[in-house]
Amino acid sequence: MTVQERLERALAAGRLSHAYLLVGGEAEEKLRTVRQIAAALNCAHREGGRACGRCLSCRQLEAGCHPDYHFIEPRGASIKIDQVRKLEGELRLKAFQGGAQVVVFHPAESLTLEAANCLLKILEEPPGGVYFFLLAAQPALLLPTIVSRCQVLSCGGEQRGEAGVRTLWEEVLASDLGRLMTSVLPRLEKEEDVLSAVDGLMVACREQLVWQLTGEEGLLLEAGRIPAHLVGISLPPAALWRCYRHLRRTRTFLEQNANRHLALEVLLLNLHREVHSL
Numbered sequence: 001m002t003v004q005e006r007l008e009r010a011l012a013a014g015r016l017s018h019a020y021l022l023v024g025g026e027a028e029e030k031l032r033t034v035r036q037i038a039a040a041l042n043c044a045h046r047e048g049g050r051a052c053g054r055c056l057s058c059r060q061l062e063a064g065c066h067p068d069y070h071f072i073e074p075r076g077a078s079i080k081i082d083q084v085r086k087l088e089g090e091l092r093l094k095a096f097q098g099g100a101q102v103v104v105f106h107p108a109e110s111l112t113l114e115a116a117n118c119l120l121k122i123l124e125e126p127p128g129g130v131y132f133f134l135l136a137a138q139p140a141l142l143l144p145t146i147v148s149r150c151q152v153l154s155c156g157g158e159q160r161g162e163a164g165v166r167t168l169w170e171e172v173l174a175s176d177l178g179r180l181m182t183s184v185l186p187r188l189e190k191e192e193d194v195l196s197a198v199d200g201l202m203v204a205c206r207e208q209l210v211w212q213l214t215g216e217e218g219l220l221l222e223a224g225r226i227p228a229h230l231v232g233i234s235l236p237p238a239a240l241w242r243c244y245r246h247l248r249r250t251r252t253f254l255e256q257n258a259n260r261h262l263a264l265e266v267l268l269l270n271l272h273r274e275v276h277s278l
Contacts, residue, residue: 003153004033008049011040017151019123019132021108023139025155033155034104034133035061038069041131042099057099067096070103074110081114088118091127101130108134109141116143123149140202144209144244168197169204172268173235173275180268188264195254198267202247209240239274246270 001009003022010016016037022030039051039061051058060066070090072083091101105111111119123132123146134150136142171184191197212235235243250267254260 002033003030003155004036006153007033007037008040011037011049016041016131018126018130019134019150021134021136021139021142021147021150021152022155023136023152027106027135027137030135030155031104031106034102034135037133038066038100038102038104038131041102042066042068068099068101070101072103072105074107077110079105079108079111079115081112081118084111084115084118084122088122091122091130094129099129101127103130103132104135105133106135107138108136108146109138111142113143116146120146120149138199140199140206141248142206144206144213144241147206148210148213169201169208172201172271175272177269177272180272181265185261185264185268188268189261194260194264195251198247198251198254202244202251205240205244205247208235209237209244212237212240235275242274243271246274 003025007016007020022033036051037049039053039058040046040049042057042061043051044055044057045052053062057066061069070087072079072087075083087103091103105119120143126132132150134142134146139147139152168184168187172180175184188194188197246267250263253263
């Protein structure tokens, strides 16, 4: 079943969540899916979860001029806090056409930290009749607290090597310092795309953090994708959050062309300290 079909079924059954995070797949595919659901939400002649494509609302959405469809994209390199604050003010008003308001953040990982925290407050107390769709190619860069407020849907295959890196995360948690330096560090150094490897570790760390905070399967990337090690290894959320910050900081260093060996060595030392100092 495609993501669009799942969303259409949820809409038809009256079970559409107020916030979704769509990850993976092609950007255009995700945007097309969201536009179809936005059209169906406001369609005057909806059949089940599908829009008619002919009414005024459907035509406005197709033309890109629907007053209740809010598309938030980077201004420059990022989505900034004033954009989210402006949106917050607009959402306090009722929908212009009396239907639903749909908000799309694309790409969601371009939110600045301040903007992400502002959005988090909105998601914690969502306005009635408003539906949020966050589109992300690199969900590991999102705040785990934002992910925990969304139902996460995968629109494509796993990121390159993600399953293997998820196993690597388990190894990081379970290994002693000697094994980290003699086995894990060389494997990370040999990664052709080390940023993707660190992203994968961030995904695994974030998944475990969400699981620890909520225990809800629906908040992970796919129903049934809870790795066994999430249940078997228990870390306090504060420790996981510190691990996540170490990973994110290392990614920034690597983007700035820092010494790969040194950056990864410091990362593994920090992760080991967080895991084994409890």
